[in-house]
Amino acid sequence: MIKEQIKPAILIFLVLTVITGIIYPIFVTGISKALFPKEVGGSLIYRDGKAVGSSLIGQPFDDPKYLWGRISATSPAQYNASSSSGSNIGPSNPALIDEVKGRIKALQAADPGNKAPIPVDLVTSSASGLDPHISLAAAYYQVSRISKHRGIAESAVKDIIHKNTTGRFLGLIGEPVVNVLKVNLDLDSYKK
Amino acid sequence: MSWNDLIQSVIFLGVLLLLVKPLGTYMARVYEGKPAGLNVWLGPLENGIYRLSGAHPEQEMSWKTYTAAVMLFNIIGLIVVYGLQRFQAHLPLNPMSMPAVSPDLSFNTAVSFATNTNWQSYGGETTLSYLTQMLGLTVQNFVSAATGMAVLIAFIRGFIRKQAGTIGNFWVDLVRSTLYILIPLSLILALLLVSQGVVQTFKPSAKTALLQTTKDADGKPVTEQVLALGPAASQIAIKQLGTNGGGFFNVNSAHPFENPTPLSNFLEVISILAISAALCYTFGYMVRDKRQGWALLAAMLIIFIPCLWICVHFEQIGNPAFDHLGIDQKAAAFQPGGNMEGKEARFGIANSAIWATATTAASNGSVNSMHDSYMPLGGLIPMWLMQLGEVIFGGVGSGLYGMLAFVIVAVFIAGLMIGRTPEYLGKKIESYEMKMAALILLIPHMCVLIGTALAVVLPKAKAAIFNPGIHGFSEVLYAFSSAGNNNGSAFAGLGTNTFFYNIALGLAMFFSRYWLVIPTLAIAGSLCRKKIVPASQGTLPTHTPLFIVFLVMVVLIVGALTFFPALALGPIVEHLMLHAGQ
Numbered sequence: 001m002i003k004e005q006i007k008p009a010i011l012i013f014l015v016l017t018v019i020t021g022i023i024y025p026i027f028v029t030g031i032s033k034a035l036f037p038k039e040v041g042g043s044l045i046y047r048d049g050k051a052v053g054s055s056l057i058g059q060p061f062d063d064p065k066y067l068w069g070r071i072s073a074t075s076p077a078q079y080n081a082s083s084s085s086g087s088n089i090g091p092s093n094p095a096l097i098d099e100v101k102g103r104i105k106a107l108q109a110a111d112p113g114n115k116a117p118i119p120v121d122l123v124t125s126s127a128s129g130l131d132p133h134i135s136l137a138a139a140y141y142q143v144s145r146i147s148k149h150r151g152i153a154e155s156a157v158k159d160i161i162h163k164n165t166t167g168r169f170l171g172l173i174g175e176p177v178v179n180v181l182k183v184n185l186d187l188d189s190y191k192k
Numbered sequence: 193m194s195w196n197d198l199i200q201s202v203i204f205l206g207v208l209l210l211l212v213k214p215l216g217t218y219m220a221r222v223y224e225g226k227p228a229g230l231n232v233w234l235g236p237l238e239n240g241i242y243r244l245s246g247a248h249p250e251q252e253m254s255w256k257t258y259t260a261a262v263m264l265f266n267i268i269g270l271i272v273v274y275g276l277q278r279f280q281a282h283l284p285l286n287p288m289s290m291p292a293v294s295p296d297l298s299f300n301t302a303v304s305f306a307t308n309t310n311w312q313s314y315g316g317e318t319t320l321s322y323l324t325q326m327l328g329l330t331v332q333n334f335v336s337a338a339t340g341m342a343v344l345i346a347f348i349r350g351f352i353r354k355q356a357g358t359i360g361n362f363w364v365d366l367v368r369s370t371l372y373i374l375i376p377l378s379l380i381l382a383l384l385l386v387s388q389g390v391v392q393t394f395k396p397s398a399k400t401a402l403l404q405t406t407k408d409a410d411g412k413p414v415t416e417q418v419l420a421l422g423p424a425a426s427q428i429a430i431k432q433l434g435t436n437g438g439g440f441f442n443v444n445s446a447h448p449f450e451n452p453t454p455l456s457n458f459l460e461v462i463s464i465l466a467i468s469a470a471l472c473y474t475f476g477y478m479v480r481d482k483r484q485g486w487a488l489l490a491a492m493l494i495i496f497i498p499c500l501w502i503c504v505h506f507e508q509i510g511n512p513a514f515d516h517l518g519i520d521q522k523a524a525a526f527q528p529g530g531n532m533e534g535k536e537a538r539f540g541i542a543n544s545a546i547w548a549t550a551t552t553a554a555s556n557g558s559v560n561s562m563h564d565s566y567m568p569l570g571g572l573i574p575m576w577l578m579q580l581g582e583v584i585f586g587g588v589g590s591g592l593y594g595m596l597a598f599v600i601v602a603v604f605i606a607g608l609m610i611g612r613t614p615e616y617l618g619k620k621i622e623s624y625e626m627k628m629a630a631l632i633l634l635i636p637h638m639c640v641l642i643g644t645a646l647a648v649v650l651p652k653a654k655a656a657i658f659n660p661g662i663h664g665f666s667e668v669l670y671a672f673s674s675a676g677n678n679n680g681s682a683f684a685g686l687g688t689n690t691f692f693y694n695i696a697l698g699l700a701m702f703f704s705r706y707w708l709v710i711p712t713l714a715i716a717g718s719l720c721r722k723k724i725v726p727a728s729q730g731t732l733p734t735h736t737p738l739f740i741v742f743l744v745m746v747v748l749i750v751g752a753l754t755f756f757p758a759l760a761l762g763p764i765v766e767h768l769m770l771h772a773g774q
Binding site: 001002005006007008009010011012013015016017019020021022024025027028029031032033035036039040041042043044050051052053054055056057058059060061062063066070075076077078079080081082083084085086087088089090091092093094096097100101104117118119120121123124125126127128129130131132133134135136137138140166168169172173174175176177181184185188 | 199200203241244245246247256257260261264265268269272318326327328330331333334335363366367370371375378379382383386387388389390391392393394395397398399400401402403404406407408409410414417418419420421423425426427429430441442443446447448449452453454455457458510511513514517518519520521524526527528529530531532533534535536537538539540542543544559560561562564565566567568658659660661662663666667683684685766769770
């Protein structure tokens with residue numbers, strides 16, 4: 001009874017391994033490469049022929065003249081895109097309050113006059129540690145600081161933010177978000 | 193729940209329900225061997241596989257032979273995945289030069305993927321070579337899902353057949369599930385995902401400059417970013433469709449290269465439940481009484497929808513500990529608000545909580561947010577959905593055969609209450625079926641509770657806890673609830689890549705998969721030998737609202753009674769303390 005099944009078990013396993021483990025991924029890779037050449041390799045952004053980042057992966061910013069993103073819990077450095085990680089800090093963990101207070105302090109030190117309530121996504125860690133986005137509220141919160149440090153009009157900063165904002169899919173699904181790296185690249189190349 | 197949360201939840205459920213009938217019909221036709229649309233291309237391939245492997249598709253199997261075939265096939269898978277990890281350093285397609293994986297971690301990962309759990313003790317981009325991911329994990333993603341579907345179909349045959357000695361041919365059910373259902377759907381989904389930005393390449397990691405240099409933990413400057421890549425889309429497609437859930441990257445579907453946009457997220461979360469939901473219809477179609485299939489789906493939704501609401505609700509309220517810190521947690525036009533710790537901005541609260549509920553209702557276990565950072569009651573929902581036995585949609589195949597075990601228990605209890613011989617779909621339910629159904633219900637509970645109890649007593653296991661206080665207990669309870677019900681998601685702070693957890697969770701996954709497959713097939717073998725009793729006035733109808741509610745109560749009471757004490761010690765106490773400001 002069992003003996004008769006050994007041969008088909010091994011052979012079907014081998015055939016399905018070839019089909020699902022070799023042919024299937026290679027087939028998907030081939031078609032994807034032809035249809036979506038930019039996306040398959042990580043949606044890299046090029047400036048003057050040099051890769052300056054990916055539009056899907058965030059980068060760390062703490063200079064007051066840049067837009068800041070989410071807190072990243074990757075190690076050994078923030079936004080380590082070869083070792084994604086969330087903070088996994090629980091809601092009642094004192095470390096959570098420390099993390100949040102630390103970020104509030106840094107934000108206020110960079111922009112002492114700003115007394116507006118801070119949007120929650122700006123003081124919490126992302127799930128991946130690589131979140132490329134923040135909410136519009138979190139971006140607006142930083143407009144006055146960036147404008148002051150760069151000496152450009154607030155409206156110009158807002159324009160750049162809006163240019164790099166993606167709305168909900170069909171106006172319904174997901175959340176509207178601002179791409180932090182793209183905003184900062186545009187800020188750097190902005191001519192007064 | 194804000195309007196935004198509500199609209200997104202309704203769209204999600206609506207699209208899911210629209211898929212049930214077409215996909216369910218298609219699958220039923222595949223399993224019944226009727227033309228289903230793809231036979232012209234896949235028929236010759238299917239026959240070729242049988243000829244090449246010496247399987248005889250026309251030869252029917254008794255339940256014992258069927259079980260033997262399932263076990264043999266799965267053990268081969270286990271050994272191969274184990275071997276690939278141990279020897280990956282010497283095998284090709286290892287551009288990042290990953291070393292061999294340790295024996296206990298290899299065991300854990302092998303069991304994890306063979307059992308359709310996909311618990312991740314490993315970190316994808318830091319542990320496994322591309323070859324291991326493809327030949328080991330992607331293959332198991334397909335065949336473990338196909339195994340679950342095959343066992344379900346054999347189980348359904350137990351209800352259809354009259355005085356028969358056989359329940360089908362495992363090789364046929366396995367090959368058809370893979371070839372006609374899982375591969376075509378995965379191909380479409382993978383390409384859609386790549387269009388959104390999911391990576392799919394065999395090249396090693398990409399390097400780019402950082403716009404602003406930063407410092408690492410030792411204070412050394414970091415000037416470039418290394419982007420881990422890989423053939424991710426092809427694996428992610430099947431990991432969602434097959435309720436597997438093991439991520440290509442460490443943070444699973446929260447990683448922007450696995451799940452870059454709201455659209456990719458929507459496609460993935462629909463895929464998590466699509467096959468399991470549609471199999472209810474397949475069941476109704478095959479037993480020639482579609483009302484029976486809709487009744488089971490209704491029972492699942494009656495539990496699912498309130499759970500979804502509760503999870504979204506508590507995450508949207510946010511953390512009371514932030515109240516006096518000058519933080520804006522309210523949902524508004526420009527921000528999702530709520531508890532954003534461990535969540536991605538593009539998903540906000542609605543899409544994170546919908547995902548968390550769906551992935552634990554199904555035994556998928558992929559995550560797009562970190563469940564460990566959920567509010568206590570927001571995190572209770574995923575944990576409890578797993579503890580219910582993964583029968584609210586559940587794994588592909590396994591969810592429905594688990595639910596059918598609950599149906600057997602429910603008609604038995606109902607039979608006792610009204611004093612009639614219990615029967616379901618014309619088959620008498622007798623003591624043998626009840627004994628087996630009881631095993632199916634109790635084995636996962638045993639794995640969860642014994643495992644948790646051991647882990648909180650052993651000092652070495654306690655050392656793996658990350659969050660202090662009560663939340664640490666929740667981490668352990670979650671881990672065993674996940675492994676003991678073949679889910680695979682985690683309160684990921686718990687450092688489970690230790691000898692104790694790798695072995696203990698590995699055994700929990702093994703028992704709760706195979707120790708359920710065997711009694712399930714035993715019931716099928718016993719049922720198919722019985723006559724079909726024609727329905728009479730004394731027959732309890734099993735498609736009515738009354739029976740649906742009765743079934744829901746049985747599921748809830750079994751789940752609640754077993755786990756309430758543990759949940760009270762974990763998330764419920766944490767919730768009360770957090771709101772009391774302690």
